[in-house]
Amino acid sequence: MRLAALWGWVWRSAAAVPPLGWLIGAFCAAVLELLIGYELAIMLYLPKVPPLFGATLLFQNPLLFPATLLFDLLVYILPVCAVAFGTQRLTDRAAAFLEHRPTWLAALMHLVLMYAILHVWTEASAYRLQVSKLVMIAVMLTLSLNVINGYMGEFSCSHPGFMALGAYAASVFTLVLFTQDRLFGPALLPAALGPFCYPLALFIGGMTAALGALVVAIPSFRTRGDYLAIISLAFMFIVKSAIENIEPVGGPRGMGGQPNWSTLPVVFTAMALCIWIINNFVRSTLGKALNAVRDNETAADAMTINTRRTKMVAFMFGAFWAGVAGGLYAHEVRHVTPGGFGIQMLAEQLAMVYFGGLNSVVGSVVGAVSISMVSEVLKPLGLYKWLVIPLILILVMIFRPTGLIAFRDFDIKRILAPRKAALKRRE
Amino acid sequence: MSLEFLLQNVINALQWGSFYALIALGYSMVYSILMLFNFTHGDIFMTGTYIGLGVATGLLALSGAMGIVLPGWLLLAMTIVIAMFLTSFVGVAVERVGYRPLRDAPRASAAITGLMIGIMLEYGNLAILGTQRLLFPPIIETVTYNIFGVFVTNKKIVIVAVALSLMLALHLFIQKTRWGMAMRAMSFDFQVVPLMGVSINLIAPMTFAIGSALAAAGGILYALAYPVLDPFMGILLGWKSFVAAILGGRGSILGAALAGFLLGFIEVFVPIVFPSTFRDLIAYSIILLILTFRPYGFFGQAHSTQLRL
Numbered sequence: 001m002r003l004a005a006l007w008g009w010v011w012r013s014a015a016a017v018p019p020l021g022w023l024i025g026a027f028c029a030a031v032l033e034l035l036i037g038y039e040l041a042i043m044l045y046l047p048k049v050p051p052l053f054g055a056t057l058l059f060q061n062p063l064l065f066p067a068t069l070l071f072d073l074l075v076y077i078l079p080v081c082a083v084a085f086g087t088q089r090l091t092d093r094a095a096a097f098l099e100h101r102p103t104w105l106a107a108l109m110h111l112v113l114m115y116a117i118l119h120v121w122t123e124a125s126a127y128r129l130q131v132s133k134l135v136m137i138a139v140m141l142t143l144s145l146n147v148i149n150g151y152m153g154e155f156s157c158s159h160p161g162f163m164a165l166g167a168y169a170a171s172v173f174t175l176v177l178f179t180q181d182r183l184f185g186p187a188l189l190p191a192a193l194g195p196f197c198y199p200l201a202l203f204i205g206g207m208t209a210a211l212g213a214l215v216v217a218i219p220s221f222r223t224r225g226d227y228l229a230i231i232s233l234a235f236m237f238i239v240k241s242a243i244e245n246i247e248p249v250g251g252p253r254g255m256g257g258q259p260n261w262s263t264l265p266v267v268f269t270a271m272a273l274c275i276w277i278i279n280n281f282v283r284s285t286l287g288k289a290l291n292a293v294r295d296n297e298t299a300a301d302a303m304t305i306n307t308r309r310t311k312m313v314a315f316m317f318g319a320f321w322a323g324v325a326g327g328l329y330a331h332e333v334r335h336v337t338p339g340g341f342g343i344q345m346l347a348e349q350l351a352m353v354y355f356g357g358l359n360s361v362v363g364s365v366v367g368a369v370s371i372s373m374v375s376e377v378l379k380p381l382g383l384y385k386w387l388v389i390p391l392i393l394i395l396v397m398i399f400r401p402t403g404l405i406a407f408r409d410f411d412i413k414r415i416l417a418p419r420k421a422a423l424k425r426r427e
Numbered sequence: 428m429s430l431e432f433l434l435q436n437v438i439n440a441l442q443w444g445s446f447y448a449l450i451a452l453g454y455s456m457v458y459s460i461l462m463l464f465n466f467t468h469g470d471i472f473m474t475g476t477y478i479g480l481g482v483a484t485g486l487l488a489l490s491g492a493m494g495i496v497l498p499g500w501l502l503l504a505m506t507i508v509i510a511m512f513l514t515s516f517v518g519v520a521v522e523r524v525g526y527r528p529l530r531d532a533p534r535a536s537a538a539i540t541g542l543m544i545g546i547m548l549e550y551g552n553l554a555i556l557g558t559q560r561l562l563f564p565p566i567i568e569t570v571t572y573n574i575f576g577v578f579v580t581n582k583k584i585v586i587v588a589v590a591l592s593l594m595l596a597l598h599l600f601i602q603k604t605r606w607g608m609a610m611r612a613m614s615f616d617f618q619v620v621p622l623m624g625v626s627i628n629l630i631a632p633m634t635f636a637i638g639s640a641l642a643a644a645g646g647i648l649y650a651l652a653y654p655v656l657d658p659f660m661g662i663l664l665g666w667k668s669f670v671a672a673i674l675g676g677r678g679s680i681l682g683a684a685l686a687g688f689l690l691g692f693i694e695v696f697v698p699i700v701f702p703s704t705f706r707d708l709i710a711y712s713i714i715l716l717i718l719t720f721r722p723y724g725f726f727g728q729a730h731s732t733q734l735r736l
Binding site (some may be wrong): 129149153215218219222223226230231233234235237238240241242244245264298343347350351354358383386387389390391393394401402425 | 458464477516524525529532533534535537538540542543544546549550551553555558648649661666669670673674702705706707708711712714715718719722723724
């Protein structure tokens with residue numbers, strides 16, 4: 001009983017701090033870690049600053065775990081709480097001020113702050129930087145797959161194919177125009193222009209994937225469910241084996257040497273855009289039409305929804321973002337092979353979507369981040385990692401069949417609202 | 428293209444078709460009962476092959492220790508029967524753990540648990556047996572017959588003959604026995620038939636068991652032809668057979684068998700005409716075209732396509 005009261009107290013006081021407060025706290029913690037992290041780690045007999053809050057150490061070297069817990073407490077938890085609760089009045093007033101300004105202004109402020117945190121936090125190690133970028137790319141993939149599998153209720157297996165199309169189209173664009181490549185010869189444009197044209201490359205990647213999605217979208221007019229699953233699966237295999245047969249892009253050996261343009265700001269901006277646009281899309285009339293088509297196609301048709309157009313738009317829209325994510329991925333790992341876009345990747349992406357929750361933007365983010373994190377944490381286990389992750393997923397499916405956070409709206413305005421007013425309203 | 432060459436490839440295609448058909452039957456049977464695909468099936472096929480390996484090795488060691496030389500065909504028959512029996516329990520376990528708790532859940536969730544159990548089987552196998560590839564013991568010696576210039580090995584004859592007789596046995600079981608009648612009734616309507624006193628908790632595990640047993644038989648036949656085993660052998664074969672099951676029309680036993688053989692023929696004959704790297708590309712393109720123009724497969728009915736979500 002006392003524990004429940006304590007928990008309630010903690011929960012109430014945490015809820016009284018607006019997100020702005022937590023972000024400022026996290027920023028202070030990140031700066032603090034950059035300043036004294038190494039010295040503190042040495043003092044606690046840690047070899048270096050724990051890369052992912054010490055989670056990777058859990059299985060690598062369990063003896064160090066108490067020390068990493070102490071490190072986390074001193075560097076992250078205490079400063080975050082201190083700053084968040086200390087500035088609560090100030091940040092709540094700021095949130096109240098922002099509530100009456102346009103939403104984009106508040107959202108932009110929070111995003112800039114989030115980026116600053118990530119930027120400072122990833123200064124510490126290259127490993128952190130890479131994991132963060134890959135996680136953000138995974139968020140984009142999961143979200144776009146959720147549009148098709150969650151919001152429209154198809155079981156599409158073609159996402160790795162869309163991603164491969166985007167990755168290869170974007171890579172060919174940058175390799176032909178901006179680099180000295182053994183396959184495509186000298187650069188056609190000066191390399192200095194490159195980073196400015198990178199968004200164009202990503203856009204081309206996305207559009208290629210969207211065009212490829214027509215192959216899956218057109219049969220979907222006549223069939224649904226398992227048959228469409230097979231069509232999309234066949235599409236994935238076709239893309240993979242077509243790329244293997246195109247010698248100019250390297251065939252089965254793959255394609256390497258992409259310039260490293262997937263920097264943190266680029267990936268972060270792409271992810272923020274992706275979340276913003278997809279969230280607006282699924283809350284629009286067209287997005288609600290997706291749900292109607294999922295729940296009952298005939299009824300949706302009777303309600304004057306153009307089901308063909310809806311399906312086509314959803315497939316192309318989801319594929320577009322998968323293509324953009326593929327382009328980012330290709331310029332991050334800088335070597336792509338057609339074999340990499342296969343069943344394994346499909347299983348991973350499906351796992352992220354169904355773990356996080358169908359029909360939910362927050363669920364997708366949670367699913368992508370948590371599956372990637374669990375996968376990083378369990379890496380030292382080697383083989384046994386692939387026994388633990390499926391077990392977790394099976395348990396989640398049995399006890400929450402639609403995923404952790406399913407069927408929930410992502411309302412930025414409500415999240416950013418000042419807390420005092422929100423709490424008062426609830427009472 | 429000479430006639431001998433053609434016949435030679437027909438025999439190869441029949442052999443591959445037998446593997447695909449035996450595995451596809453398991454997918455199709457489970458679908459007809461539960462309206463769900465058993466995505467673990469490819470890995471059950473793999474597990475069945477490994478169980479067959481264990482049984483064959485055990486039988487060889489046992490007969491060696493007792494000083495008896497068993498004839499090859501008897502050894503093979505015993506291996507197949509014992510492995511089929513043992514693998515059926517794997518199928519029952521998969522149904523109990525992965526499918527029964529999710530019978531009323533969205534079907535995609537059951538697909539995910541199926542996939543995940545498959546991954547656990549693969550990596551569990553790696554963890555237990557190690558990463559080295561195992562060799563299936565040569566139970567029967569290869570004899571090559573020359574029939575009018577066409578070379579046929581006894582293994583190929585055994586593979587096709589066993590596969591066909593298993594399919595016939597399955598057909599008889601489903602058409603002539605009371606259990607088969609219960610299964611047919613259940614596939615007609617799995618919500619009303621339980622009210623008539625046929626328990627779905629009995630029929631569903633039985634379907635999984637029969638499907639898994641057929642997959643184990645397919646696995647042992649596969650190992651006769653390609654004796655090097657690895658834990659991921661079930662993935663590609665399983666997905667391709669899944670495609671065959673869909674192509675046949677969901678829930679149609681005859682369709683699944685025919686589509687399995689069709690897939691074998693496509694895969695064997697495409698590399699003759701085109702470069703062999705085009706095999707998957709063309710095979711899947713043909714499947715895509717067939718499904719675009721006949722969206723319910725060869726023998727499937729265009730009944731309600733409403734998703735249970």
